[in-house]
Amino acid sequence: MNAKLFSEAMSQLDSPYIVEALVEHKPKPFRVRWWKFHKIAACIAAVVLMALFSFGTAFAVSAEFRQALTSFLFPAYTEHELSEIDEGHRTGSFDLEDTLFTFLEKFNREQLVDGVTVKKDHGFDYVVLHQENDSASVIVECNPPTDKLLVLMEKQDYKETTGLWQVVAYQIIDYKTANDWIGKQP
Structure with a gap:
């Protein structure tokens, strides 16, 4: 330019x-x-x-x-707390019902909760809330009838077997709560 x-x-x-x-x-x-x-x-x-x-x-x-x-x-549905059992209550049984019954006998014999016993007229009256491969929750009838016993169980591995059942915790709950839980079962 x-x-x-x-x-x-x-x-x-x-x-x-x-x-x-x-x-x-x-x-x-x-x-x-x-x-x-x-x-x-x-x-x-x-x-x-x-x-x-x-x-x-x-x-x-x-x-x-x-x-x-x-x-x-x-x-809490009751004034009672969840009582955990150290090392679980073991019976050496592979059967959930056998382990449960042995624990309930011990519960009554040792009076684990003051003023509450597990009802045993013609055997124990119980309902399994849920049962999976490794755990179960069971509600058991008690005296007095306003209380129920919630039992938590787990299956522990044992040598080349399906596993041993053991009780790991229990709690006293009121009957209304227990009946609600039972009513919600499928």
């Missing part, structure tokens, strides 16, 4: 273009508002993680905390 062509091109420019080119444009300020929200979210996440770790540690270490949390999340 020579000077003549450049001069002709410049003469064809309108004045609004020239004014616009002369005006100084300021860049928009960079807004960091999103950065504030990220910092707040990170702080909240850190607090939640610390609370979860503290909660998990307390739950694992303290039996009192576990019991309190369990009773809060799953309200």
Whole structure:
């Protein structure tokens, strides 16, 4: 491009273009508002993680905390707590019913719960709530009739067999709750 062509091109420019080119444009300020929200979210996440770790540690270490949390999340249907049996009540039987009956005899003989005995008129009166491969829940009639006994059983591996049944926990529950559970069975 020579000077003549450049001069002709410049003469064809309108004045609004020239004014616009002369005006100084300021860049928009960079807004960091999103950065504030990220910092707040990170702080909240850190607090939640610390609370979860503290909660998990307390739950694992303290039996009192576990019991309190369990009773809060799953309200008790009775004033009796779930009694766990260390090492389970073993009979050396592969039969669920045999293990249950042996435990119920022990329950009555040793009076594991004051004022409550398992009803045994013509054998024990019980209902299996659920039975899976490795666990079962059974409700047993008691004296007084306002109480029922919930027995939790598990099958433990034993040498090359199907496994031995054992009672791992029991709890006295009220008859209304027990009847509701029985009524919800398929």
